[in-house]
Amino acid sequence: MTLIxxxxxxxxxxxxASVDLAVSTVVFALRPHPITGEDTxxxxxxxxxxxxxxxxxxxxxxxxxxxxxxxxSAAKSLNRTTGLKPRYLEQLYAFGxxxxxxxxxxxxxxxxxxxxxxxxxxxxxxxxxWFVADEIGQLAFDHxxxxxxxxxxxxxxxxxxxxxxxxxxxxxxxAQLRSVHESVLGRQLDPANFRRQLLSTGFIExxxxxxxxxxxxxxxxxxxxxxxxxNEP
Amino acid sequence: MTLIxxxxxxxxxxxxASVDLAVSTVVFALRPHPITGEDTxxxxxxxxxxxxxxxxxxxxxxxxxxxxxxxxSAAKSLNRTTGLKPRYLEQLYAFGxxxxxxxxxxxxxxxxxxxxxxxxxxxxxxxxxWFVADEIGQLAFDHxxxxxxxxxxxxxxxxxxxxxxxxxxxxxxxAQLRSVHESVLGRQLDPANFRRQLLSTGFIExxxxxxxxxxxxxxxxxxxxxxxxxNEP
DNA sequence: GCAAAAGTGTTTCAATTACACCCATGT
DNA sequence: ACATGGGTGTAATTGAAACACTTTTGC
Numbered sequence: 001m002t003l004i005x006x007x008x009x010x011x012x013x014x015x016x017a018s019v020d021l022a023v024s025t026v027v028f029a030l031r032p033h034p035i036t037g038e039d040t041x042x043x044x045x046x047x048x049x050x051x052x053x054x055x056x057x058x059x060x061x062x063x064x065x066x067x068x069x070x071x072x073s074a075a076k077s078l079n080r081t082t083g084l085k086p087r088y089l090e091q092l093y094a095f096g097x098x099x100x101x102x103x104x105x106x107x108x109x110x111x112x113x114x115x116x117x118x119x120x121x122x123x124x125x126x127x128x129x130w131f132v133a134d135e136i137g138q139l140a141f142d143h144x145x146x147x148x149x150x151x152x153x154x155x156x157x158x159x160x161x162x163x164x165x166x167x168x169x170x171x172x173x174x175a176q177l178r179s180v181h182e183s184v185l186g187r188q189l190d191p192a193n194f195r196r197q198l199l200s201t202g203f204i205e206x207x208x209x210x211x212x213x214x215x216x217x218x219x220x221x222x223x224x225x226x227x228x229x230x231n232e233p
Numbered sequence: 234m235t236l237i238x239x240x241x242x243x244x245x246x247x248x249x250a251s252v253d254l255a256v257s258t259v260v261f262a263l264r265p266h267p268i269t270g271e272d273t274x275x276x277x278x279x280x281x282x283x284x285x286x287x288x289x290x291x292x293x294x295x296x297x298x299x300x301x302x303x304x305x306s307a308a309k310s311l312n313r314t315t316g317l318k319p320r321y322l323e324q325l326y327a328f329g330x331x332x333x334x335x336x337x338x339x340x341x342x343x344x345x346x347x348x349x350x351x352x353x354x355x356x357x358x359x360x361x362x363w364f365v366a367d368e369i370g371q372l373a374f375d376h377x378x379x380x381x382x383x384x385x386x387x388x389x390x391x392x393x394x395x396x397x398x399x400x401x402x403x404x405x406x407x408a409q410l411r412s413v414h415e416s417v418l419g420r421q422l423d424p425a426n427f428r429r430q431l432l433s434t435g436f437i438e439x440x441x442x443x444x445x446x447x448x449x450x451x452x453x454x455x456x457x458x459x460x461x462x463x464n465e466p
Numbered sequence: 467g468c469a470a471a472a473g474t475g476t477t478t479c480a481a482t483t484a485c486a487c488c489c490a491t492g493t
Numbered sequence: 494a495c496a497t498g499g500g501t502g503t504a505a506t507t508g509a510a511a512c513a514c515t516t517t518t519g520c
Contacts, residue, residue, distance in 0.1 A: 018299050019254055019299055021339060064252050064339070066251045066337050067331065068331070069330050069331055070329040070330070070339070091327060093324065094303060094341045096302065096303040097302050098302055104299050106254060106297070106341070108341075175498075175499080190485085191498085192485085192500075193482075193484085195499090195500075213491095214491075214492075215492035215493060215496075215497065215498090216490075216491055216497040216498040217489060217491055217498065217499045217500075218491065218499080219498080220499085220500090406472090407472085423510070424473085425473075425474075425512080426511080428472090428474095446518095447470085447471075448469075448471090448519035448520060449470045449471040449472070449517070449519075450471060450472040450473075450516060450517035450518050451471095451517075452472060452473090453472085453473090
């Protein structure tokens with residue numbers, strides 16, 4: 001509430017910040033659960049190599065570089081830790097409570113979807129590890145809260161927004177897409193109704209090709225239609 | 234993508250930031266349109282008193298004080314400019330593109346709802362003025378984008394979330410609440426269906442009192458039930 | 467009694483759900 | 494041919510929208 005020159009303070013020409021700014025990312029992928037074998041949500045965490053919370057697991061991220069946009073910073077740290085590029089990336093929330101860290105840090109958190117690519121299992125580094133999202137222990141800072149918030153956002157958003165393709169290759173069958181929804185929501189969905197609902201949204205279109213080789217009718221392949229190329233959403 | 238000690242960078246113990254951090258707030262109130270007289274959305278803007286964008290209108294805000302939570306900072310700047318306390322306050326988005334300002338500033342923006350109180354018309358200061366939201370000119374920085382984004386959020390959120398009471402006194406009639414929805418959405422709503430829909434959500438409860446004095450059946454008064462005291466949503 | 471807004475009831479229409487059934491393929 | 498998942502059809506259920514109707518007040 002300080003007054004400057006007898007006038008109100010104003011944003012966007014702030015005095016030099018005494019608050020640190022970081023960008024972190026919650027990265028989701030679908031992989032089989034180690035016990036049940038059913039697809040479930042995984043995420044990569046990074047072991048902290050300094051105080052505070054030294055040795056504990058935390059979300060990948062880092063300070064915001066002056067030359068990076070926020071989303072670019074998130075994508076970079078994602079790529080650093082997983083070697084992957086995000087197929088979906090969205091800002092989650094800015095966390096900045098005074099008591100969330102011993103020093104004062106505001107974290108702008110993104111969440112991302114990536115494919116369950118093969119080559120990322122152990123290839124990155126000692127200090128990066130993937131965990132089943134529902135079975136992570138206590139994380140550094142308020143990162144448990146952040147992960148839970150991101151999971152909630154994923155599960156609610158998938159019911160009305162076309163994001164499930166973020167877990168898949170560019171071309172996919174409706175069964176694969178339905179399987180993603182089922183894994184995220186944790187319940188079975190009616191194949192017939194799922195098909196109709198999704199096709200009526202206009203979010204996807206058939207590629208014209210289909211998948212041969214299985215001992216049943218070959219399923220058609222579809223691709224996601226980006227917002228700009230859609231007709232009436 | 235710098236490596237520190239041969240390890241991955243990590244968030245939340247960032248190196249001293251070379252990026253400034255500000256918190257701004259989009260404040261909405263409902264007041265009669267100066268020409269049509271119908272209730273419409275207004276918001277307060279602050280005239281900039283320094284470069285860049287000197288003399289142009291901008292959102293109220295300021296640098297984040299180390300001792301303030303993000304929401305507290307937003308509420309403070311709101312109170313500074315309008316003299317009001319927010320009846321609803323929510324984080325909107327963190328804007329941080331490199332090119333949004335000559336210097337590098339990340340703005341964490343909140344949006345708020347306040348009552349159309351009498352005493353705030355001109356009483357604050359020379360450099361604060363209220364505008365009809367749909368009739369503001371060109372603002373400083375990317376603040377036009379921010380205002381439009383906040384308006385979109387308000388209009389979509391009011392259809393499924395109980396926020397309209399943020400424009401009203403703690404006790405209100407269903408007609409007042411419906412009028413808020415109509416003003417925000419810009420179209421008429423069926424009184425019968427509106428009543429049923431809203432009561433079925435369990436967001437509000439009757440106070441037991443009603444408003445006498447008008448030449449028609451006296452309407453019952455309702456109050457908003459905060460999330461914690463609700464039963465099933 | 468009449469106007470005016472509060473509040474209730476009912477009919478219609480659209481969307482979702484549940485589930486029966488046919489289709490195309492590999493073995 | 495038959496097992497398997499892909500794909501279509503349809504009746505039942507639910508919920509939203511439209512609108513007629515009753516209630517309670519001031520004048």
